[in-house]
Amino acid sequence: MTAILSVQGLVKSYDGRPVVNGATFSATAGECFGILGPNGAGKTTTMRCCLGLTAPDEGGVELCGYSIPAMAREARYRVGVVPQFDNLDPDFTVTENLVMWARYYEISKRDARAMVPRLLELAGLEDRADARIDALSGGMKRRLTIARALVNDPDVLFLDEPTTGLDPQARHLVWDGLRRLAKEGKSLILTTHFMDEAERLCDRLCIMDAGKIIAEGSPRQLIESHIEPVVVEVFGEGVHEWAEKEASVLVERLEVSGETAFCYTHSADAILAAMSSYPQLRAMRRVANLEDVFIKLTGRDIRD
Amino acid sequence: MNLRFLHIVERNFLVWRKLMIPSLTTNLADPLFYLVGFGFGIGSLVGTVNGRPYVEFLAGGMLCYSTLNSATAEALYSAFSRLKMQRTWEGILHTPMTVADIVIGEWLWAALKAVLSGSAILLIMYALGIAHGFRPLVVLPVLFLLGLCVAGLALVMTTIAKGFDFFAYYFTLVLTPMSFLSGVFFPLQSLPVSVQKIALILPLAHAALLSRGLVFGDDIPHPVLSLLLLAVYGVIGVAVSVRIATRRLHR
Known part of the structure; x- marks a missing residue:
């Protein structure tokens, strides 16, 4: 080539x-x-x-x-x-x-x-x-x-x-x-x-x-080599407490930014289960994408 | 020799062609009013200058003055809007054209447009019976040279300028004094000797001498020196402009 x-x-x-x-x-x-x-x-x-x-x-x-x-x-x-x-x-x-x-x-x-x-x-x-x-x-x-x-x-x-x-x-x-x-x-x-x-x-x-x-x-290589395949975004009242008590022991990589906890993992089930006693929390589960790689490598700070 | 700069002349010509009618109308109307108003009006008070009617004296100067204004307007305002507002130059640099191609093309175009303004005056002079025969036509190459000279100087300002306001300095400090100290509207000899000496370095003064000599057969004191001076100003001007523009656009 x-x-x-x-x-x-x-x-x-x-x-x-x-x-x-x-x-x-x-x-x-x-x-x-x-x-x-x-x-x-x-x-x-x-x-x-x-x-x-x-x-x-x-x-x-x-x-x-x-x-x-x-x-x-x-x-x-x-x-x-x-x-x-x-x-x-x-x-x-x-x-x-x-x-x-x-x-x-x-x-x-x-x-x-x-x-x-x-x-x-x-x-x-x-x-x-x-x-x-x-x-x-x-x-x-x-x-x-x-x-x-x-x-x-x-x-x-x-x-x-x-x-x-x-x-x-x-x-x-x-x-x-x-x-x-x-x-x-x-x-x-x-x-x-x-x-x-x-x-x-x-x-x-x-x-x-x-x-x-x-x-x-390639986009796929970058995602595979830098990020766990599944992301659960958890948000709602008490997310900080939940992240500290529950998520931190379950999740391979946890990142709390503002009012959202980003849980990077291979399996979302355990994380979703750990939310049962926090009914006010909501979660969105998705596959990892390039944005996750990007944010991991460049951080969440605003650039300008 | 590469002739890529001709594409810039071509570009500007194609744009000019769209607005040809209003552009030519101003070219003809403005000098007509100047010559009729000042030439005959003030002329009736002044009588003769250097042994010829004032309107003839004025017409010889107006050929140069109009050329100067036209070249300046094109190389200053029009070129600057292509450089800064429209980003036309920046875009063209994405093609195989270079900064030198662009600046030299603009330089040549401004001079050509200036000759057109000068020609319009000559046409009016024929119509008013101020010019006769083919002989006055030899002034056209000199007007082209004056156009190159003035456009070269204006392009230096254009390539330095951050905004249109900057051009006010050039008008106040260079163009306005030059217009009054070059023997365009009245003979140089009416000014104090010390001021006459300053006029010796002004391109417009030399152009006015050449113009009156070629159109009416007046004596030209130093024809070769005058021509050289116009050429040197123009070439230095465009060379400096290319350098400044290169630094500006290839930052």
Whole structure:
């Protein structure tokens, strides 16, 4: 398996504060690779380093066989980018945005115009071909930005928080689109802080916190290797007392946060039974997911 | 030589084309009122300047003044909104375009647009019977050079600026004094000698001399020096802008 992106010991500081602090990971051609992390973990800076938009203080990046940032311009011919904040050209219509973008890749006007219908269909914007950008909804803009990133038929697509700020319907539409691209064989590199997004889309992912990669693997591997398979969330009046007296002896790993006790275990039955003399408590039992891994590794504190 | 910067010219041209009619109307209407109002109005009080009607003297200066204003507006306000508000430059950097491509493209575009403003004045001068024959047309390349000069300086401000407010300094401290000290509206000789010396470093003063020389055949004291000065300002301006923009966008 060849690496389409490999990042080695990346370090980048702003004003003496390290934002990326020794990140190492690699993504294989054809896979969807996620960089998962809380706000301020260094995801966007890592992506900017990968694209050669900023030079790292230390470490190296290789993208599509090109050394970055030295050969970043050449590499960008093989890459599409969907930034976190829409920067569609507001002076142009939907179609004009696509055609002009192709021109930046030295694609002729004729060829660019010929690919517009297919891109509009991909973005589900066939009936908006001549719409102004400010007349599009957030979801439409994001889909157009994704379509725009495909004008050069890239091998790799970089997506920085592709569904942040979208409503659930729009998110599902974007996910479907991304899955289709992955099926076509494009490599996807995406950052996100949505666990469900990472779990749904990514073949493999790394978890980033405070500029460091703290775990890497497939969603299933990460869950299996870091978390007990079952989680019981117990909440209600007296949960602290219950947790201290009952749960602490039964549960493999117990975490009390606010008014909820998170019980990580292999079997929920004993825990549910131990609630019988606490009728005011309620419980929710579920399988462990990526969010549990994430919270275990990065803690419950608010980041900003 | 790579010509990628032409894609930026192409982009800005396509946007301009959509608003061509109002844009051309302002290009023509503004100088018309200036020339008719000031030229003939004040001209009737002033009489002749350097042995020719005031309106002719003014027209020679207005060619440059209008070029300056047009290049400045484009390289300052329009370019800054593409850099900061619209994030257009940032987006383009995700493609194989570089910061230098973008800044040089903006520079060239602002100068081309400025020539268009200058041409509009020339057209009005023909219509008013102030200009005759083909000879005045040789001023157009000089206006292009003035456009490059002024756009280069404005782009330095644009790439430094954090917000639009910053441009007030440039207007108050650079553009307004230059407009009055360059012999555009009245001859330099009417100013104190010490002030005339300052004018020697102002690109607009040199452009006005070149313009009157080429359109009306007035004597140009140092044509080569004047042309060089415009070119040097412009090239230094754009080179510095590329550096500042690179630091800003590749942070």
